[in-house]
Amino acid sequence: MAQKVTGGVQSVERAFELLELITNAGGEVTLSELSTFTDLPLPTIHRLLRTLVSLGYARQLPNRRYSLGPSLIRLGEVANKQLGSLARPQLKMLVDALGETANMAILDSDMVVYIAQVPSPHSMRMFTEVGRRAHLHDTGVGKAILAQLDDDTVRNIVTHAGMPTPTPNSIGNVNDLMTDLGQIRERGYSIDEEEQELGVRCFSMAVPGSPTPMAISVSGPVSRVDDKFSAQAVPLLRQAAKTIAEDLTLKV
Missing domain, CATH: 3.30.450.40 (GAF domain)
Known part of the structure; x- marks a missing residue:
């Protein structure tokens, strides 16, 4: 995971942290797997993923797993x-x-x-x-x-x-x-x-x-x-x- 930047915007850092975790997991991961990879609360992970999905930077697959999105x-x-x-x-x-x-x-x-x-x-x-x-x-x-x-x-x-x-x-x-x-x-x-x-x-x-x-x-x-x-x-x-x-x- 990339080192966090002092003085950065926390929500942006967290969103990119999730994208990097999905990447490191091979491009596809479950919500519960993400929660084991990070200290972020589950509701925060879910909220960030919804935003990333809406912007096209993540996708939710039919099997409920999350993958990287086409906007990337x-x-x-x-x-x-x-x-x-x-x-x-x-x-x-x-x-x-x-x-x-x-x-x-x-x-x-x-x-x-x-x-x-x-x-x-x-x-x-x-x-x-x-x-x-x-x-x-x-x-x-x-x-x-x-x-x-x-x-x-x-x-x-x-x-x-x-x-x-x-x-x-x-x-x-x-x-x-x-x-x-x-x-x-x-x-x-x-x-x-x-x-x-x-x-x-x-x-x-x-x-x-x-x-x-x-x-x-x-x-x-x-x-x-x-x-x-x-x-x-x-x-x-x-x-x-x-x-x-x-x-x-x-x-x-």
């Missing part, structure tokens, strides 16, 4: 575009310095969604469309994001989403994934070793302290994205992620 979709789409615009200068810096495609992606439930891209000038390059959703366990950005989460959350995500293996290099079980995430946490960045697409290597780094889990990456053909590339890319990714984190803080 529009807010999310606009927020994603703004995040992408904020990150674009840093992505362009990476492409200018490294010559390979740079992406930014965020966690979207149990998947990752790409929200910004600056393509490589090379004719042979990685093609990933903005708006594309992908699994977390076999992408550089996905693994960088997973490495920021606790083990129980990681297991819940990959259990729900599944672990398909699009290439022979893809990680196909939770234990191997946990081992890889341990290595990512130690070195501070992830590597997609032809796990999403044969012939493509990707280096990725999470944006520290971001309001929602997000990561940036550079990727390209293995013939160009080699050890020498890695030595150049990692410091630049670290600086870009730091700058994006600082820009996000300034926008709050």
Whole structure:
């Protein structure tokens, strides 16, 4: 749950607390379950939910459970575009310095969604469309994001989403994934070793302290994205992620 802001409007804080609790529960929850997750009185929860439902930010399902509402979709789409615009200068810096495609992606439930891209000038390059959703366990950005989460959350995500293996290099079980995430946490960045697409290597780094889990990456053909590339890319990714984190803080 997000930390409460001193001097904030209590009813607004409480409403967003409920939305975050519904999100953390997987997007669907009962009234009684919500009451166990928070210290708010049941009548207060019920009153806030009625307001959120009337505004379209929550829905009451036929089985009496509550879920996130359609009005959040529009807010999310606009927020994603703004995040992408904020990150674009840093992505362009990476492409200018490294010559390979740079992406930014965020966690979207149990998947990752790409929200910004600056393509490589090379004719042979990685093609990933903005708006594309992908699994977390076999992408550089996905693994960088997973490495920021606790083990129980990681297991819940990959259990729900599944672990398909699009290439022979893809990680196909939770234990191997946990081992890889341990290595990512130690070195501070992830590597997609032809796990999403044969012939493509990707280096990725999470944006520290971001309001929602997000990561940036550079990727390209293995013939160009080699050890020498890695030595150049990692410091630049670290600086870009730091700058994006600082820009996000300034926008709050």
